[in-house]
Amino acid sequence: MKVVIIGAGSAFGSRLSVDILSREPLSGCTIALCDIDNSKVCTTRNYVQKVIDGNKLKSKVIAGTDRKKLLKGADFVVIAVSIGGPAYFDNPYEFEMDIPRKYGIVQTVGDTVGPGGIFRALRTAPVLMEMVADINRLAPRATIINYTNPMAILT
Numbered sequence: 001m002k003v004v005i006i007g008a009g010s011a012f013g014s015r016l017s018v019d020i021l022s023r024e025p026l027s028g029c030t031i032a033l034c035d036i037d038n039s040k041v042c043t044t045r046n047y048v049q050k051v052i053d054g055n056k057l058k059s060k061v062i063a064g065t066d067r068k069k070l071l072k073g074a075d076f077v078v079i080a081v082s083i084g085g086p087a088y089f090d091n092p093y094e095f096e097m098d099i100p101r102k103y104g105i106v107q108t109v110g111d112t113v114g115p116g117g118i119f120r121a122l123r124t125a126p127v128l129m130e131m132v133a134d135i136n137r138l139a140p141r142a143t144i145i146n147y148t149n150p151m152a153i154l155t
Contacts, residue, residue: 071138072138
């Protein structure tokens with residue numbers, strides 16, 4: 001079984017990989033980590049490899065920045081990306097919060113609903129559609145699990 005995690009350069013990629021490896025039915029799978037930042041995805045790969053080695057698992061971990069190469073033969077694809085910058089600090093997140101606030105709209109979190117969520121969806125949807133097209137072409141039987149906010153709008 002092959003599980004591809006797109007956006008695996010984040011802390012979420014490490015945590016999800018360990019969660020996958022901790023489940024008996026998945027403990028022998030291949031985890032393919034993908035991110036646009038090679039340094040970060042290699043850090044995640046090294047951590048996951050230590051977990052595999054330390055627990056003497058039959059699993060395999062691979063990583064890279066070439067999404068199309070990693071998607072081939074995938075059974076599951078988890079998408080957890082933040083388009084345009086960090087998910088919860090700096091820009092564009094600050095714009096998602098500050099612009100609505102300027103016009104009297106206070107949001108608890110601007111990544112799921114309201115104006116901030118709409119901004120994020122408009123920025124993310126085209127990229128997600130490209131990913132889905134690649135998955136449909138390269139791993140047509142794969143189950144896609146979207147973990148990218150705003151999930152309600154994008155799923």
